Amino acid sequence: MDTVQSYLHACPARTVLTTLANKWTLLVLASLRNSDGPLRFNELRRRLNGVTQKMLTQTLRALExxxxxxxxxxxxxxxxVEYAVTTLGAEVGDLFHSxxxxSEQHVDEILAARKAFDERPEPAPLA
Known part of the structure; x- marks a missing residue:
């Protein structure tokens, strides 16, 4: 499949990208990937500071x-009830790990760019 095809509205791969682009998807898969084994719902919720019960439930259902x-x-x-990453989930977890x-390697550059952007003067309106 052409990489560009996944950007088209009707492409089924776009639904996969939508799921993977969710921040909780990334964090759930990373938590499960880095655990010593399956995790119960509340164990997972404690690891994911800030996730609501509803959002964690929705994310786990989508990933399942x-x-x-x-x-x-x-x-x-x-x-x-226990949740574990599958082989397929571990593969995408490897991508997320990378x-x-x-992100860790470039965080200082990104924070500096944000600061420079936020401190620059507003551009003059075009007349």
Whole structure:
């Protein structure tokens, strides 16, 4: 498939890109990828400071639907549910890890650019 095709509205790959572009997707996959094993919902929520229960639930369902996360329910009272990254999810997690490394390497440059942008004078209106 042409890379440019994924930018077209009707391209199915665009729906995948939409899911992957979500900040919580990145953080959930990174947390699951870097854990020693499956995580329960509340363990995952504690790791993701700032995520709401609703957003975490929606993100996990979307990732499970796309085959990036597996959900295992154990028949206990109350039921125990664990989430783990799948092989496919680990692959995209590797991409996200690289993105995170790039971000850490360039954060000072980006912060300097932001500061310079914010401190520059407003351009004069065109007459």
């Amino acid at each position: 639907r796309d085959g990036l996360v597996s959900r295992t329910v154990y028949p206990t009272v109350p039921p125990r 993105l995170g490394e790039w």
